[in-house]
Amino acid sequence: MFEERNIEFVHIENFYKFSENGYDVEKLVLITKQGNTDSYVDIGSLCYAKRSKSCKTKHYAKVVKSTFNEKIASAIKEFLDYKCTKLTVGSARVILGRLKVTLDELYSIGSEQNIEISFDDINQCHIIYEFYTKFLIAKIKNEFKNPNFKSTKNIAAKQKICAELISSTCNVDLEDFIGKYIDIKGYDSPNKDKEVSETEDYRVYINNCQKIYKIFSQFSLNNSNFPINFNINDDISEVPSFLYITSASALVKKYFYNKEGRFLTRIEAVKNVKKIDDVDELKIRYKDKNDELPFEIKKSYNKHLKMLLNANRHNSRERLKVINIAMSSMALWIITDSGCNLSVIYGLQTQDLKNLNPDVPNQKIFYVKERSGGRTIPVGLTNKIVQPLKDFLAFREYVLNLVDEKERKKIGNYVFFTFKLNANKNIKDLIGLYSAKDLILYKNWYNSIFGKGSYISPRVGRGSYANIYKNLEGVKNHNQAIDISAEILGHTSTVDFKYYTDATKEQVRSQFTEFFDNVYDQMIFKNRTTRKAIPVITDIESSPTIAGHCNHTSPIRADGFNENIEQPNCSNPSTCLFCENYVLHTDEIDLRKLLSLRKITEMHSDLNEEMLIVKFRIDEILKQIVNKYDHVKSLIHTIKDEVDDGYFDENWQNILELLIDLGVQFYVED
Incomplete structure (x- = not known):
């Protein structure tokens, strides 16, 4: 077709x-x-x-x-x-x-x-x-x-x-x-958790990137033989772990490698098998003699030995894979060390690194950020990475010497490149500049070694880096901390606040508490003549309204609010809460009205001053009735859970849908 x-x-x-x-x-x-x-x-x-x-x-x-x-x-x-x-x-x-x-x-x-x-x-x-x-x-x-x-x-x-x-x-x-139609607004949900790692996880990840780069680059430079051995953990007393670049089943590892990760000779393998299993009980086709491996195990040994010999050949596929892993681990080390963007990795040139001096503190590299109108962005580096970066240039030169001049020209002065191992081509045709696909391949390999989910993406790493700086000891002012992390990451503080800060749930809660403590004096109490809770009338005969009940048709400000608060108006149901005639019945109907209004203010993507004042008033009313009526507390919790699940008061549900149709921005809370 x-x-x-x-x-x-x-x-x-x-x-x-x-x-x-x-x-x-x-x-x-x-x-x-x-x-x-x-x-x-x-x-x-x-x-x-x-x-x-x-x-x-x-x-x-x-x-x-x-x-x-x-x-x-x-x-x-x-x-x-x-x-x-x-x-x-x-x-x-x-x-x-x-x-x-x-x-x-x-x-x-x-x-x-x-x-x-x-x-x-x-x-x-x-x-x-x-x-x-x-x-x-x-x-x-x-x-x-x-x-x-x-x-x-x-x-x-x-x-x-x-x-x-x-x-x-x-x-x-x-x-x-x-302009003739509803204009759908584009916005992000402010309540979504920022994707960051906890500080300790981030530290372990940086440490692993450093370790992998150093060991894998040295493996290539020294033309060492597989397998690659190294301690995954920092505990030097632990038996070294070893990575199989060639495939190795649990049986192969059990029979043919010792605890230090060395591949055993045939005679050593026979002794090792006899230690582990009763050879006479093994499922075999035949045995040549007592000093020989059972047929099936010998077959497996020969196959793995052949794979290992092939892997140890000059410029084998497995050796090129080691080079790729070393390249990616260095790229991610730079990102985790500096908090830089992936565009830095893609565009980094050798001349950007040649003038680095490990004896000088606060070293920087510079790159042009196209998305910022060609603005030059400084990338700060810690001293810990400066010398390895200079050494990396020697490793890069060693790798480029594996290919001919024509292939070298394809790379030019770009720092990062890899061998494209997804096709059966000659080595000369496999080299190319570093790409997003290389990052995915590294992610899959890293998770296979350290466990699924242990890899930290550049975006999450960038956010984690910003969060660490934002919470630096000695930086007391929240806005100052945002500006510091924004400067480090090379973007505006608006972008920083939106995408990279307020990282973990615990920090979010702490920062919101601090925020309300600081602003309520200026926002909430400027509308009042008292700091005491302003009382509300409950459970008297009155007429129902969208917000509760009303015992009079003439709205008037309740005693305790000043002229800064909006004059109560029957056409605006949220102003009922500030009216002298507002009545709340402590039953399911009125509590659902009140909690539905509270949820809508919470869901609005632009939680402005007026909405915070309404939300504060609702919380104040709820606190009063809980203190006054013991039986109401459990009812409030039940209704709140139902409202959180979307079971609003019918009138407020209709208002919410109308506002959404008109393009007003809302989000759903986790």
Whole structure:
């Protein structure tokens, strides 16, 4: 069913010039970058409603040619022309990836709703955009049910891409078009745990990276033989652990290696087997003589010996794998030592390291950060890594001497590269710049040695590094600590606060307590004439309201609040809490109303001053009634758990859904 089509490969940095001469968009495959490796985006296949997955080796998809949509092809072309100035190497993969997902969803909506997906008629575009916005809002509502919900940014970005397809094709003002509809806001869930490691785990990981690099690089430089031996733990009295680069089953390890990790000679293996098992009881086909291994064990010994001899050959696959591991461990050592970004590893040049001096404190390397508009970012290094980095240049030179001059030119002055061992090619064809795939291979290997989940990704490591500095002893001011870690990591304090700080749950709780202690005097009590709890009327006959009950129709501020608090207004149910006539019935109905309102303030992504004041007032009321009525405490806990699970008061549930439809930002708490 799927057919081949003609393809034109174009590097993203050449797209502007390429497009000037006109082109058939259905043939286009754009080449971007992922780290130092090429990443292919088959744009042309999006012109077809039915297509296969992209082939990993050919980098494009086959299509059903009868499903070609000329109008979508034209819209894609207009969109690319509109976006060409933003299609940089750094941003293209994200933009084009979202374009693909958006068009896939539009194809699906068109099929389900019997709507023609055409961007050349503005009236039809309004229909498309309205249906797509409803589809995305429904998706957000569904996301809120997931306790692991993190962000609506991708959903908001897809809505904008749909609008850009329309505005670029129909030549209408983008902002004017968007303004006619609900604008989905992109935001992150503030309540999600920041991904960081505990300090001790992070220390162990750094130590392992150092150890692996030193041992594996020396193994290569000395042309040592397998297996590789080293202590995984710091305890020098422990028997050394040894790593099998060649595969070794539990039986092989048991019979053919001693405790120090040395492969036994054939005679030693016979003695070792006899110590471990009663040879006469072993399941065997025959024995030649008493001094020989049983047949099955001898067969296994011979096979493993052959593998070991092959691994110890010059430039064997296993030796090249050791070099790759040494490269990755040094790259991760730099990241864990400095808190730098992966882009530093991808772009680091040999001249950046040559002037490092281990005798000078506070050494720095510098790199240009494309995402920051070409800004030069300093990367601070500890003295502990400076000399190993200089030694690493010698190791790098040793490795490059394994290949010919043509292959050396492929690497140029880049510090990091690896051997690509996923294909059976000559060594000359296997060398390439360091990439994200190399990092994944190292992660898999590391977890296989130290246990699943022990690997710390560069992002988590970066956050852990920032968190350690943020909690430095002697830095008392929270904002000052954020600025320090931001400077170290090479980004703004806004980014630092959003992605890298407030790391562990215990620290979050501590910091929030400190935050409320510091700001309540300025925020909460500036609206009051007293520091004492302002009483609330309970359990008298009154009229029901959204917030509880009311015993009078004329709202007035309760005694204890000053003019800084909003004048109570019956059209704004949250102001009832500050009214002299507010009444709370200590039953399930009113408590669910109160706790539903509290949950909504908690869920709002922008917990502003007004919401904190409402939340404080609710907590104050709840505390009063718990102290007054013993039976209410357990009822409050039960209702709170139900509200946390989504069982809101009906009126507040309707208000929440309306606010979401209007684009107000909420998140779901873990």
